[in-house]
Amino acid sequence: MSVDQATVRRVAHLARIAVQEEELEPLKGELNAILAFVEQLADLDVANVEPMTGVIPMELPMREDVVSDGHYPEKILANAPEAEGGFFTVPKVVE
Amino acid sequence: MTALNQLTLTEAREGLAKREFTAVELTESYVSAMGEARTLNAYVVETAEKALAMAAKSDERIQSGEAGKLEGLPIGVKDMFCTEGVRTTAGSNILGEFVPPYESTVTSQLWRDGAVMLGKLNNDEFAMGSSNETSALGPVVSPWRREGDSAPLVPGGSSGGSAAAVAAYLCAGATGTDTGGSIRQPAAFTGTVGIKPTYGRCSRFGIIAYASSLDQAGPFARTVNDAAVLLRSMAGYDVKDSTSVNRAVPDYEDAVGASVKGKKIGIPREYRLEGLDPEIAGMWEEGAQWLRDAGAEVVDISLPHTKYALPAYYIVAPAEASSNLARYDGVRYGVRVPGRDVVEMYENTRAAGFGPEVRRRIMIGTYVLSAGYYDAYYVKAQKVRTLIKRDFDDVFALGVDAVLAPATPSPAFGIGEKSHADPVEMYLQDIFTVTVNLAGLPGISVPAGFSGKNLPLGLQLIGRPFEEETLFSLAQVIEDAAGRFPVEDLWWKA
Numbered sequence: 001m002s003v004d005q006a007t008v009r010r011v012a013h014l015a016r017i018a019v020q021e022e023e024l025e026p027l028k029g030e031l032n033a034i035l036a037f038v039e040q041l042a043d044l045d046v047a048n049v050e051p052m053t054g055v056i057p058m059e060l061p062m063r064e065d066v067v068s069d070g071h072y073p074e075k076i077l078a079n080a081p082e083a084e085g086g087f088f089t090v091p092k093v094v095e
Numbered sequence: 096m097t098a099l100n101q102l103t104l105t106e107a108r109e110g111l112a113k114r115e116f117t118a119v120e121l122t123e124s125y126v127s128a129m130g131e132a133r134t135l136n137a138y139v140v141e142t143a144e145k146a147l148a149m150a151a152k153s154d155e156r157i158q159s160g161e162a163g164k165l166e167g168l169p170i171g172v173k174d175m176f177c178t179e180g181v182r183t184t185a186g187s188n189i190l191g192e193f194v195p196p197y198e199s200t201v202t203s204q205l206w207r208d209g210a211v212m213l214g215k216l217n218n219d220e221f222a223m224g225s226s227n228e229t230s231a232l233g234p235v236v237s238p239w240r241r242e243g244d245s246a247p248l249v250p251g252g253s254s255g256g257s258a259a260a261v262a263a264y265l266c267a268g269a270t271g272t273d274t275g276g277s278i279r280q281p282a283a284f285t286g287t288v289g290i291k292p293t294y295g296r297c298s299r300f301g302i303i304a305y306a307s308s309l310d311q312a313g314p315f316a317r318t319v320n321d322a323a324v325l326l327r328s329m330a331g332y333d334v335k336d337s338t339s340v341n342r343a344v345p346d347y348e349d350a351v352g353a354s355v356k357g358k359k360i361g362i363p364r365e366y367r368l369e370g371l372d373p374e375i376a377g378m379w380e381e382g383a384q385w386l387r388d389a390g391a392e393v394v395d396i397s398l399p400h401t402k403y404a405l406p407a408y409y410i411v412a413p414a415e416a417s418s419n420l421a422r423y424d425g426v427r428y429g430v431r432v433p434g435r436d437v438v439e440m441y442e443n444t445r446a447a448g449f450g451p452e453v454r455r456r457i458m459i460g461t462y463v464l465s466a467g468y469y470d471a472y473y474v475k476a477q478k479v480r481t482l483i484k485r486d487f488d489d490v491f492a493l494g495v496d497a498v499l500a501p502a503t504p505s506p507a508f509g510i511g512e513k514s515h516a517d518p519v520e521m522y523l524q525d526i527f528t529v530t531v532n533l534a535g536l537p538g539i540s541v542p543a544g545f546s547g548k549n550l551p552l553g554l555q556l557i558g559r560p561f562e563e564e565t566l567f568s569l570a571q572v573i574e575d576a577a578g579r580f581p582v583e584d585l586w587w588k589a
Contacts, residue, residue: 001468001471003462007462008458011458011461011462011465012458013442014461014465015417015445015457015458015460015461016421016424016438016441016442016445017442017445017446017449017454017457017458018439018442018443018445018446019446027455027458030455030518031455031458031459031462033517033518033519034409034455034459034518034519035459035462037405037406037409037519037522038406038407038409038410038472038476039406040402040403040406041403041406041407041410041475041476041479044400044403044479044482046475046478046479046482049478049479049481049482050478050481051474051477051478051480051481052477052478052480052481052484053477054308054338055294055308055480055484055533055534055535056293056294056295056338056340056535056560058295058338058340060337061334061337061341063334072196075196076196076427078194078196079193079194079196079427079428079429080426080427080428081191081425081426081428081429081430081431082431088426088427090426090437090440091433091434091435091436091437091440092436092437093436093437
């Protein structure tokens with residue numbers, strides 16, 4: 001499978017990365033080189049193989065459903081590019 | 096007398112215990128070496144003041160008989176580990192001047208045991224690369240040069256700063272992370288020892304995530320014993336990482352020097368690639384002979400799905416990366432680039448913040464996870480992963496204790512030599528290492544020979560899950576036979 005310019009544009013939007021018009025063609029080439037490389041997997045019949053879900057067989061641990069951490073909003077917000085009144089701020093989403 | 100910074104970690108530990116020098120003196124010798132080596136660009140943050148304060152505390156604890164296992168030993172930290180109060184960038188512009196308000200579990204265990212933090216070490220952006228050239232903070236220059244040639248070489252990657260700093264005596268040991276070979280390949284390029292332990296052996300809490308089902312932390316060191324000492328402190332169960340394994344951490348140092356008599360070593364025929372560098376092939380044969388001489392039995396084995404490992408990796412890793420890196424949106428940390436609305440703000444921020452390799456991998460990951468392609472790519476790759484793990488399970492079931500293979504397909508290459516090539520050419524660097532991540536196994540890289548141009552080459556040993564001890568025993572046999580590969584020409588000081 002290979003991608004065309006329209007697909008590159010759509011994928012960039014899904015990935016929330018702005019791409020300039022002139023970047024589409026080179027990106028298409030790079031992505032297609034990688035897709036051609038992974039295409040080797042087509043030779044392999046995996047019909048009766050289970051997909052791997054965890055590399056080390058183990059059960060996920062359970063814990064009590066209680067608050068075990070938190071109560072330091074100032075630490076959480078310390079690295080925010082914009083914060084106000086104890087909240088992260090973003091451009092207006094709803095008119 | 097050897098300069099203090101040129102002692103191995105084990106020798107420095109002994110010197111401190113015998114009060115031959117103080118932790119402050121040892122740290123000062125590293126701080127001064129770091130100051131003379133800025134041209135290597137191994138460190139992206141130097142924390143000399145903090146290091147000297149920690150060393151002074153170590154001296155007090157040594158005096159009062161309360162020394163920890165790593166008391167007073169100066170360590171460098173790959174910039175993928177969050178360090179409380181110390182800028183952490185993952186080699187990316189998107190994190191800007193991010194200062195974590197918390198400490199990664201692995202590094203907190205080093206400090207718990209008395210280690211001294213010298214600073215943060217450069218790496219490929221989000222650990223995506225094999226040469227350290229994708230770092231937004233610039234490439235790292237290897238302390239090694241080809242004989243009769245001053246062209247700057249890469250230290251490998253992604254943990255390029257860690258490998259270069261250990262080889263150039265800029266720390267006694269360093270932390271790394273390995274998702275597809277990011278500890279073992281740079282270790283091989285720099286004549287250092289690097290181990291990627293079993294998946295789940297070290298906590299991933301506080302390590303900036305690249306591909307969560309593959310990422311593991313491990314140490315870089317100048318000797319096998321040094322690596323064993325460091326891994327003991329780094330490993331262990333952590334409630335903050337549900338994939339870390341609750342299993343006692345052995346004293347790996349006990350395994351160093353243990354007999355390997357009767358161990359069965361597999362040589363996988365699929366790793367004998369057509370056109371394999373004859374120097375690498377020769378070193379591989381020599382390594383097998385050293386193990387035989389030490390009493391191990393060397394057998395030919397088959398890992399039939401090996402050639403599918405890299406293609407599967409370049410689906411699984413980008414898919415996980417595209418999810419993990421979704422958090423860099425200009426809201427919670429890093430740099431924000433404004434836009435007309437919130438979506439445009441995300442798009443502009445991410446376009447400005449991610450470098451070309453990271454952008455490529457996020458886009459590949461987004462594509463293979465998108466509607467209609469998920470089964471064809473991601474599910475298929477996860478099935479291939481099952482087959483790769485089964486290959487190893489099968490040879491272990493035949494009684495094989497470890498697999499011996501080269502660590503890399505070539506010695507170190509020059510800065511810029513591969514950067515304009517097809518991205519896939521760089522990916523082939525991980526051809527011998529990536530299977531180990533896909534199968535979750537431990538792998539160690541140990542220096543074993545020189546190329547014709549006098550660059551170090553590394554051998555890799557791959558073990559059964561949680562049998563790092565076997566790897567340390569076998570690696571020590573190789574170190575004893577091959578000797579060590581210290582950098583002798585400190586050209587950067589001139």
